[in-house]
Amino acid sequence: MNKHFTAQEIVGVNPIVAMPFTASGEIDEASFVRLLEHIGNTGAQGTTLFGIASEFPKLTDPERDRLAQMFVSTLAGSSLYRAMSVTDHSTEVAVKRARFYASLGADALMLLPPFFLQPSPQAIQKHIFAVLEAVDIPVMVQYAPGETGLAITPEQLAAVAARYPHAVFKIECNPPVDYTREFLQKAPQASVLNGYAGLYMLQMLAAGGKGVMPGCSFSEVYVRIYQHWQRDELQQAAALHQALLPYIQRWMTHCEYIIQVEKTILMQRGIIATDYCRKPGWSLTPDDQQFIDKFIRDML
Numbered sequence: 001m002n003k004h005f006t007a008q009e010i011v012g013v014n015p016i017v018a019m020p021f022t023a024s025g026e027i028d029e030a031s032f033v034r035l036l037e038h039i040g041n042t043g044a045q046g047t048t049l050f051g052i053a054s055e056f057p058k059l060t061d062p063e064r065d066r067l068a069q070m071f072v073s074t075l076a077g078s079s080l081y082r083a084m085s086v087t088d089h090s091t092e093v094a095v096k097r098a099r100f101y102a103s104l105g106a107d108a109l110m111l112l113p114p115f116f117l118q119p120s121p122q123a124i125q126k127h128i129f130a131v132l133e134a135v136d137i138p139v140m141v142q143y144a145p146g147e148t149g150l151a152i153t154p155e156q157l158a159a160v161a162a163r164y165p166h167a168v169f170k171i172e173c174n175p176p177v178d179y180t181r182e183f184l185q186k187a188p189q190a191s192v193l194n195g196y197a198g199l200y201m202l203q204m205l206a207a208g209g210k211g212v213m214p215g216c217s218f219s220e221v222y223v224r225i226y227q228h229w230q231r232d233e234l235q236q237a238a239a240l241h242q243a244l245l246p247y248i249q250r251w252m253t254h255c256e257y258i259i260q261v262e263k264t265i266l267m268q269r270g271i272i273a274t275d276y277c278r279k280p281g282w283s284l285t286p287d288d289q290q291f292i293d294k295f296i297r298d299m300l
């Protein structure tokens with residue numbers, strides 16, 4: 001039986017689960033279970049399914065429901081908090097999905113605000129409020145303007161924080177640090193996590209952030225950085241983050257690029273069987289492959 005997590009406990013390293021496929025593009029359930037068990041052994045505090053790194057737009061609804069059930073049951077009894085992302089553009093559908101994931105036993109949700117056909121700020125706010133009102137588990141409200149084309153002001157986010165104590169905030173505008181400082185001035189009680197491959201991990205922690213949500217193929221590196229930071233070993237944390245930066249800066253130039261790279265690393269580590277990404281995707285060059293080999297040698 002997993003414990004009941006509060007918003008204040010949604011902290012630390014929270015990798016987004018990659019989606020393993022077979023070489024013909026079907027869900028690879030055996031690799032999915034192996035990957036979840038691997039994440040559970042990294043020292044991470046939590047993990048999230050159906051983020052952008054999970055290729056969520058490329059899944060069918062029946063696949064999503066099956067994976068959600070496998071996710072919760074495979075990690076039952078683990079110390080990780082298990083979060084699932086609600087990505088629907090319809091408020092009514094998002095509310096249903098949020099309730100469904102909560103009923104399965106998810107410890108938290110992530111919420112990608114709707115952006116298709118550019119809804120008004122009021123409509124977006126109503127959507128966020130409706131999902132927060134539908135469940136009592138923590139909900140990570142995602143701010144990813146680069147991916148969604150949607151700007152939300154620090155004031156709008158602060159209004160969400162004031163009204164809903166179980167809201168957590170995943171801030172991944174680029175760069176996120178000034179935005180986060182402004183938001184936390186208006187909502188000092190709020191919990192903030194950062195995505196964006198942890199490019200700004202240490203600056204975000206210094207600004208009052210509580211954790212990072214990277215991909216899952218080298219979670220251990222983020223765990224080591226976070227542990228150094230927790231122990232106030234700031235020089236070691238900075239040195240390790242500095243060693244990681246050239247890799248993630250290159251790979252984060254396009255979302256599909258880092259999704260493919262993470263899959264290839266997972267495959268080379270023997271954690272998933274293939275590095276297939278559903279199309280349209282990204283093709284790695286021989287130069288990319290050499291860079292990945294160097295990363296595995298130097299960082300893992």
